[in-house]
Amino acid sequence: MAEIQTHEHDVIVIGAGGAGLRAAIEAAASGASVGLICKSLLGKAHTVMAEGGMAAAMGNVDDRDSWKVHFADTMRGGGYLNNWVMAELHAKEAPDRVRELEAWGALFDRTKDGRILQRNFGGHKYPRLAHVGDRTGLEMIRTLQDHGIHQGIEVYMEHTVTSLLLEGGSPGGPGLRPGSGARVIGAFGYDRERGRFRVFKAKAIVLATGGIGRAYKISSNSWEYTGDGHALAYEAGADLMDMEFVQFHPTGMVWPPSVRGILVTEGVRGEGGRLVNNQGKRFMFDDIPDLYKNQVAKDEDEAWRYVTHDKNANRPPELLTRDHVARCINREVKAGRGSPHGGVYLDIAWIKEKMPNAREHIKKKLPSMYHQFKELAGVDITTEAMEVGPTTHYVMGGVRVVGVTQMSTVPGLFAAGEVAAGLHGANRLGGNSLSDLLVFGKRAGEHAAQWAKSHSAPAPDTAQIDAASRQALSPFDRPTGENPYGVQHALQDLMQERAGIVRNHADMSAAVTGIAALKGRAARVGIDGNREYNSGWHTCLDLPNLLTVSEALALSALDRRESRGGHFREDFPDKSNEFESHNTVISKGRDGSMQLRREKIAPMREDLKKVIEENK
């Protein structure tokens, strides 16, 4: 085996989106030597696609807002399955994280008196999202990137990690036994450009790898979203939690076919966009969930007053939580009331009835939506309605962590952002993701650095590294093996078909069986050519991760026989008491098979219960 280059750091952060960058910056500020590994070029991570804004109860637009209301909104949105410790920290710390971003150069849209402007979003009682038009994610990642490159962080661009290294983790070693409590001591991977292997020695590792959206055919997620962090953590013995909860964003593009799934920001609805079926009916008024009965406008007039910042008005039903809106759209389409290409209409052009300069207003508030539709679909959103339908957007589930520190059940292994579970419970509110990245990215970086100070890192033994390289190279042993893209597409079709918005026992069982069959095919995928920027090889190595997260998702969804948040079972369409007080936890069993158990949620602190009562 050729010499493998080794890099040594106190803290290795895997993933360079919002959470990873924020974690790296914090760890570096705490005096740790930090390596930041990203699969893409720096600044290209999926955070760039976030459009609407980041939620923080600063109260700049409505001074009735406070961390308490934000906390209550987040818990209600999450069907009360959230890790309430995280929900509290998030609501309290988000405003500081936003202001800190401004101090690093971010430029948000302003209120008339020069403060950060905040916009309305689904599930948030008050205007709460700090934003920059509809490209807030770009502003955030660029600010973190441009600040981060001056903090002495070593960045490894276009590197993929294929396994985590554990103390005693050589084949057959004690570290690999489930529940061994072995700590993480490094990571193994390769650089994508040249295909050379790399060993990263570290005292602490932060996973910030994002989500799993590429397991589905229709998805707003980039190619990077293959569940790498979920799978790395699982293989290292960590718990995954809440994997049944996937968010289908209600509004993705549906036509032309090649753009199907591309995100249409909730900001369109925040600015007054209405959802209409093919009979011209604004159907969202038809079905208001009980939890929100007191918070929804009674008619279109009140809805319009809300989006134009009338403090006495309630929100339009289009701004209910994403799980609900997605199901309503699904219902309209199934009932034959959809648009020609299988979606419904999202109309922002209608606001010209309400304001004289509507065209300019739309172009200013939603510039990238304007361009996206103009350039990809030939639709002018200032004069025509968009066609939209649900698209896979976000996974609430992820690595189970301790709320305060973000450490997983594997010592020294931390997780932050989408790859971590807990904050969002059964359903995430729009805008809570960007703030999640900052709040818990910072916490993970801080605590990883602290951990690194008090722990040494034993060198990973060569047997462990040899095993990792053999595994990574195995697709080249089968130059005429199965086409990796074929297996990936088959998985995407299966998950789309069986584990989508509406689920039932038969479909979920079929998904579990189907995934098992695909695992067999994935073991036979092969590729020829060399190791330099070989997309087929990369796809071979992504497959096991996608299959692991898909299996965890399907098993969890099969077990939760109720409907809550992003998880809707047509055979159990209501919430159930049996399932209201536990999370579904997935871990690797002694025999290597996937194990599921239900874990009781810790009882909420009395003062927080009161906060929720007060905000009912």
Place this chain on the structure above:
Amino acid sequence: MANPTLDNAYTVPDAADGLPDQPLDPGKPRHIEGTPVVFSLWSGQGDAAGYKDYRTHITDGMVVLDAVHQIQAESAPTLACRWNCKAGKCGSCSAEINGKPRLMCMTRLDTLDLTQPVTIEPMRAFPHIKDLVTDVSWNYRVKKRIKPFKPRKPDAPDGTWRMQQADVDRVQEFRKCIECFLCQDVCHVLRDHHKHEEFAGPRHFVYAAALEMHPLDTEDRLSQLKDEARIGYCNITKCCTKVCPEHITITDNAIIPLKERVVDEFYDPLTRLFRMFKPKK
């Protein structure tokens, strides 16, 4: 000393030739499903690289990146191609399509002449790695050398700042940049004269402009722009502006104002005279 903006009158053909000045409006997707199209992809590495022809089934509304992905899945599994968001927001899939620097994900096939082979090549101003992928790491090294954001002290009672929307709006155009590096690719100074070691390129002038015009920034980057970034090398052919997928008016709004400030600071005779009498710092 000669005015740097008038030096270096490059007269080489222009990779942005033929591109419209105004943002493209491709209109409603045309019906192209099933049209037989040949895609000539730059394939391979080093001296062995060259065009290779592929065919794939095309559908209405398809973009170039879709075709590349289909080719990858059907007949060229090892094909190297960088991409990420597929929505024109990350700036990863930069390439030269029929010789024009474009994002593959935002170039609809029905805007191209499909009776001729569609050529897809990597960006030419950077070292080639393989197939459609080039080594763009130089851009990251250049950026790191530009003096970072340095805000003035918070001056509002709550320990933050007040800014007016109008002041924010002025900079937003530059902050839209998705770092696709197409402007770098098309710039003569880099593409034809290979001044990578001396010249920062349009992307980094946009970056510098965003910092210089930031309402809170207090740093002075003028001498750096003159001596290290060599903004004087730019002879304002506006090729960068033509290829910008974010429609940033790079030359007029970012580069020219910076050039003017450099000239005012370092070449204006009155300023120089005034400086002779100013006490040394």
